[in-house]
Amino acid sequence: MFLILQCSLKYDMMENKNGLNRRNFIKTIGLASGAVTLGGAAGAGLAAGKNKDSHTGYGRTAYGEDQFFNRKPFMVNEPTYEKVSAPKRISYIENLFKRLGEISRLMHPREEGVEAWTFEQGVETLPEPLKSYYIEHPGSLDELQKAMEKSQEQRKDWDKYKNKYILADAWSSAHASPLHGKVAFPHPPKGSAEESDFRGIKEDKLSFKSKSHASELIKKIAYSFGASLVGIAKVKEEWVYQGYMRGVGKTEFDVPKHWKYAVVIAVPHEWDSMYANPTYGTSYDAYSKLRFIAGKLEVFIKELGYSARSHVPPTSYEIAMPPIAIDAGLGEQGRNGILITPELGANTRLAAVTTDIDFEPDKPIDVGIKDFCVKCKICAEECPSGAISFDNKPEKIIRGFKRWNIDQDKCFTIWNSVATSHSRGCRVCLAVCPYSRKNNWIHNIAREVDPRDPTGVFSSALLTMQKKFFKYPGGQEYLPPPDGNNETFNEAPEWLKTEEWFDL
Structure with a gap:
């Protein structure tokens, strides 16, 4: 192009001894503009061609680019949760799903000649440790009965809603x-952890060049398997459940010595389905991803000659996930009891792999999430069950730590009240959380500026905008009639709208 321009100018100069006339001047400017435009387009095309995003099949997740937030400026020596007394290990019976499993087995015994337990028999007839738990938590057993009755009601009422939600139901079942x-x-x-965690490992253990090499490699492998976020933390005794271990059953056990570190991984739910309403969304989409990622990571670590055990949802784990994810520097615990991360907000699901690899662990971070939750309260306002605390600050002391109280029994009742065929949960608190926003320029600015603002003015302004411009239905409105109207807070994705694809 520049050669053509040069020849054209030379010809015009020869034709006009006195220099460029007006016509030739305009012609010259036009040719120059064309040359610049063509050069710019060529440069942009070259840059785009070299950009990995333009490659067919390129995925940001596999290269760790989902975890884009720079945590280094916000690393702290101690996690943001508040320890007020000597911590205690978690009893497995404190987990609602473990209690549900125990109650279900009592109500539907597999052994012949064993009488089925019923709620009418009362708490005194329950075996330990169920009996002690429900005596210490009055009303909890009644709430569980209510939740199970709600589940049965919704299964009977499924015919009322299935034409609208049958695609969402099939999608959830597939996951x-x-x-x-x-x-x-x-x-x-x-078998025991000492047996199962070493089963299948290669005899020739590979030696890492350093702890940092070990951390970096395992993180890269986890990303390649599909993890959006990865962090590494030491396994603390207080985060390990007591009283039950997979492969053994009910047992009191010491934390296995080879559980030195946990590789903690996080993925989000599919955004548009979760953001529509509880019936369109499902927890299983994230659960199934996590199981495959953690399961493959377990196999990979054993191939290197090290022990490994995956801890995966919904109930196949011995470790409490949110606190160890906080230790691993992924985020902070929010008012809703869920880990909130800079990248994914509350739209975060977790799994972990414990191993005896010597890692360089990550540090916890403080990006002001806890302080924001003090002011926000949106999740508590929108919770259909009223399970989330409105307290200004965390006041509930649980096993030596202060946190906002979550009434898991009330939460579970709403799980079983959503219009689905198999009671697949709620997730309203994940969807309405201001941190759970798609990545765009305004949220990227907020993500970087807010944790650097010591005055709190920026977060207050953001919260005002959130409450003014993002209106949600009232909590109960998400539920089916007669409790609500199956309200949505965002339109469901086209591929889950049954009416778009089928004659009903």
Whole structure:
């Protein structure tokens, strides 16, 4: 182009001895503009061609680019949760789903000649440790009965809603399929941790060049398997459940010595379905991803000659996930009891792999999430069950730590009240959280500026905008009639709208 321009100018100069006339001047400017435009387009095309995003099949997740927030300026020596007394290990019976499993087995015994337990028999007839738990938590057993009755009601009422939600139901069932039965992956442990965690490892253990090399490699592998966020933390005794271990059953056990570190991984739910309403969304989409990622990471670590055990949702774990994820520097615990991360907000699900690899662990971070939750309260306002505390600051002391109280029994009742065929949960508090926003320029600015603002003015302004411009239905409105109207807070994705694809 520049050669053409040069020749054209030379010709015009020869034709006009006195220099460029007006016509030739305009012609010259036009040619120059064309040359610049063409050069710019060529440069942009070259840059785009070299950009990995332009490559077919390129995925940001596999290269760790989902975890884009720079945590280094916000690393702290101590996590943001508040320890007020000597911590205690978690009893497995404190987990609602473990209690539900125990109650279900009592109500539907597999052994012949064993009388089925009923709620009418009362708390005194329950075996330990269920009996002690429900005596210490009056009203909890009544709430569980209510939740189970709600589940039965919704299964009977499914015909009322299935034409609208049958695609969402099928989508959820597809995600749930790898979680149960003979096809479950990763395969459940058999025997003690000292047996199962070492089963299948290679005899020739590979030696890492350093602890930092070990951390970097395992993180890269986790990203390549599909993890959006990865962090590494030491395993603390207080985060390990007591009283039950997979592969063994009910047992009191010491924390295995080879559980030195936990590789903690996080993925989000599919955004548009979760952001529509509880019936369109499902927890199983994230659960199934996590099981495959953690399961493959377990296999990979064993191939290197090290022990490994995956801890995966919905109930196949011995470790409490939010606190160890906080230790691993992924985020902070929010008012809703869920880990909130800079990248994914509350739209975060967790799994972990414990191992005896010597890592360089990550540090916890303080990006002001806890302070924001003090002011916000949106999740508490929108919670259909009223399970989330409105306290200004965390006041509930649980096993030596202060936190906002979450009434898990009330939460579970709403899980079972949503219009689905198999009670797949709520997630309203995840969707309405201001941190759970898609990445765009305004939220990227907020993500970087807010934690650097010592005055809190910026977060107050953001919160005012959130409450003014993002209106949500009242909490109960998400539920089906007669409790609500199956309200949505965002339009469902086209591929989950049954009416778009089928004659009903």
